[in-house]
Amino acid sequence: MSRPVSYNLIQKPLEKDISVASLPDGHQGEGFFATSLDSVIGLARKNSIWPLPFATSCCGIEFMATMGSHYDLARFGSERVGFSPRQCDLLMVMGTIAKKMGPVVRQVYLQMAEPRWVIAVGACASSGGIFDTYSVLQGIDQVVPVDVYVPGCPPRPEAIIDGVLRIQDLVGNESLRRRNSEHYKALLNSYGIQ
Numbered sequence: 066m067s068r069p070v071s072y073n074l075i076q077k078p079l080e081k082d083i084s085v086a087s088l089p090d091g092h093q094g095e096g097f098f099a100t101s102l103d104s105v106i107g108l109a110r111k112n113s114i115w116p117l118p119f120a121t122s123c124c125g126i127e128f129m130a131t132m133g134s135h136y137d138l139a140r141f142g143s144e145r146v147g148f149s150p151r152q153c154d155l156l157m158v159m160g161t162i163a164k165k166m167g168p169v170v171r172q173v174y175l176q177m178a179e180p181r182w183v184i185a186v187g188a189c190a191s192s193g194g195i196f197d198t199y200s201v202l203q204g205i206d207q208v209v210p211v212d213v214y215v216p217g218c219p220p221r222p223e224a225i226i227d228g229v230l231r232i233q234d235l236v237g238n239e240s241l242r243r244r245n246s247e248h249y250k251a252l253l254n255s256y257g258i259q
C-alpha cells in the first residue's frame with residue numbers, strides 16, 4: 066500500500082512573504098530620493114549584521130534554536146554567522162564565562178574591526194548568573210563594553226531576537242562619527258583599549 070503524500074497545492078504569492086526595509090527619512094519626488102549618508106549606511110548596516118556566536122554553555126543551545134527554521138534569524142539579515150572575528154561585527158556572548166576565558170573574549174573583541182557591537186545573552190554573560198563563585202566572571206562588561214543585555218536563564222529565542230532588534234535600532238541610528246567621538250574613546254580607554 067502506498068503512503069499518502071500531500072502537496073502544498075495552494076501557493077502563497079511570494080511578495081506576501083517578503084518584507085521590505087522601510088525607507089529612511091528623506092525627500093522624494095518623481096524619480097529621485099534624497100537622504101543623509103548616515104541614514105543609508107545605517108540602513109545597510111542594520112540589515113546585514115554578521116554575528117559571531119561565542120557560545121560556552123546552555124544559552125548557546127537557545128541560539129541554535131534561534132538560527133533554526135522556526136525562529137530563523139535570517140529574517141533579520143543576520144543569517145551569515147561567522148567564526149572569524151575579522152569579518153564579523155556583532156559579538157554575541159552566550160553562556161558562563163570563566164575568569165580564565167575572560168582574556169579570550171577580550172581578544173576576540175579586539176580582533177573585530179570597527180564598527181562592532183556586543184550582546185551579552187543570558188544571565189551568565191550579563192552578570193555571572195547563578196554562578197557567584199571565585200572562578201566565574203561576573204559579567205562580560207568587566208572585560209569588554211556591552212551594548213545590549215538579554216535577560217533570562219536561558220533567554221528564549223524570542224528574547225535573543227529581541228536583543229538583535231535592539232542592536233539593529235542602535236546600528237541604524239548611530240552616527241557615522243560616533244566611533245571617532247571623545248565619549249567613545251573614553252569608553253574604550255576605560256577598558257584599556259586604545
Ligand code: SF4
Nearest residue numbers: 123124188189218219
Ligand atoms: S544564563 Fe542560565 S542557561 Fe544561560 S548559560 Fe547561564 S546557566 Fe546556562
